[in-house]
Amino acid sequence: MDTPIISARGLTKTFTVARRPVTAVAGLDLDVTEGELLAFLGPNGAGKSTSIRMLTTLLPPTSGTARVAGHDVRTERARVRRAIGYVGQGNSAGHNQRVRDELLSQGAFYGMARRAATQRADELIESLDLAQLADRTVMNLSGGQKRRLDIALGLMHRPRVLFLDEPSTGLDPQSRANLWEHILDLRRTSGTTVFLTTHYLEEADNFAERVLVMDHGAVIADDTADRLKSELAGDVVTLGFTSPEDAATAVPVVGKRTGRTVERLDATTLRVTVDGGPALVPVLTRELDAAAAPPVRLALREPTLDDVFLSLTGRSLREAGAATPEHAEPAPV
Ligand SMILES: Nc1ncnc2c1ncn2[C@@H]1O[C@H](COP(=O)(O)OP(=O)(O)OP(=O)(O)O)[C@@H](O)[C@H]1O
Numbered sequence: 001m002d003t004p005i006i007s008a009r010g011l012t013k014t015f016t017v018a019r020r021p022v023t024a025v026a027g028l029d030l031d032v033t034e035g036e037l038l039a040f041l042g043p044n045g046a047g048k049s050t051s052i053r054m055l056t057t058l059l060p061p062t063s064g065t066a067r068v069a070g071h072d073v074r075t076e077r078a079r080v081r082r083a084i085g086y087v088g089q090g091n092s093a094g095h096n097q098r099v100r101d102e103l104l105s106q107g108a109f110y111g112m113a114r115r116a117a118t119q120r121a122d123e124l125i126e127s128l129d130l131a132q133l134a135d136r137t138v139m140n141l142s143g144g145q146k147r148r149l150d151i152a153l154g155l156m157h158r159p160r161v162l163f164l165d166e167p168s169t170g171l172d173p174q175s176r177a178n179l180w181e182h183i184l185d186l187r188r189t190s191g192t193t194v195f196l197t198t199h200y201l202e203e204a205d206n207f208a209e210r211v212l213v214m215d216h217g218a219v220i221a222d223d224t225a226d227r228l229k230s231e232l233a234g235d236v237v238t239l240g241f242t243s244p245e246d247a248a249t250a251v252p253v254v255g256k257r258t259g260r261t262v263e264r265l266d267a268t269t270l271r272v273t274v275d276g277g278p279a280l281v282p283v284l285t286r287e288l289d290a291a292a293a294p295p296v297r298l299a300l301r302e303p304t305l306d307d308v309f310l311s312l313t314g315r316s317l318r319e320a321g322a323a324t325p326e327h328a329e330p331a332p333v
């Protein structure tokens with residue numbers, strides 16, 4: 001499809017907090033092709049939810065324009081809403097209704113016939129593992145169970161575009177895996193466009209076709225995870241030495257060979273980010289041996305999206321509260 005299913009130009013939101021302007025989103029430009037799966041990454045307060053809330057018509061933009069499924073988010077809000085599903089970051093109905101009835105009400109709200117709604121509810125109950133809970137009252141579900149219901153609600157009317165704001169936060173690993181199975185399946189079978197935010201970097205890395213990195217209200221990178229990692233980050237080499245003196249001797253040797261800044265992690269450990277780590281490591285080891293500062297521990301790690309963020313901003317997403325696996329300790333040589 002040539003016309004993008006989501007497009008935004010200069011989309012901006014400025015809030016007034018304590019009588020001072022706070023720009024949450026500063027000129028978002030975006031084109032999304034139908035069927036794409038996009039992940040928004042960025043630290044707390046980057047502007048991810050605000051962007052999504054503007055695209056879903058929940059917040060009026062301060063300036064700029066956006067169209068979703070062919071409709072203007074400012075002037076055709078009802079049309080946009082019919083075409084999309086939205087699962088907000090803090091959703092979770094606290095209702096007195098039972099799970100199955102909640103789904104049927106959602107179907108009715110979107111004008112689905114009773115029979116189609118029942119069939120759809122059963123499908124979602126099955127695929128989001130809600131069968132044991134279908135007759136329970138929503139109020140009494142656990143946080144993760146409610147989250148699964150929220151997602152089922154967003155999917156009831158088979159929207160063309162699905163916006164999910166941190167869908168997997170608070171889910172146990174099994175439920176996260178089920179949820180992703182469902183999202184991927186939905187795309188395969190219905191070609192649904194999925195626009196989501198996550199703090200789980202490995203989810204964006206593994207499942208999204210396109211990753212948008214946001215910081216301070218602006219998109220600072222927009223590409224596939226693989227290209228972002230290979231172009232903006234590099235292989236991370238960690239070298240351990242027997243003494244601080246050896247480590248000190250090694251710093252200029254490593255710096256000269258790699259042309260990169262060498263980080264001193266502690267008295268006897270150095271870290272450097274390089275291109276083509278596997279080819280470089282044996283060369284480095286030889287040169288360090290020759291300089292009488294042989295490394296006794298060595299680790300080579302492929303870059304993560306956290307390294308991408310670090311190289312773009314000088315800050316780590318992990319420090320900003322994002323969940324990433326810890327990198328491996330250097331192993332003995
Ligand atoms: N209703 C509001 N009134 C005032 N400021 C707001 C409002 N909503 C968001 N903000 C501010 O806008 C900025 C962006 O917030 P937003 O919720 O979009 O961030 P986010 O990227 O979704 O963060 P998180 O990862 O924590 O969900 C923050 O500085 C936030 O404090």
Ligand SMILES: [Mg+2]
Pocket residue numbers: 048049050089165
């Ligand atoms: Mg948010």
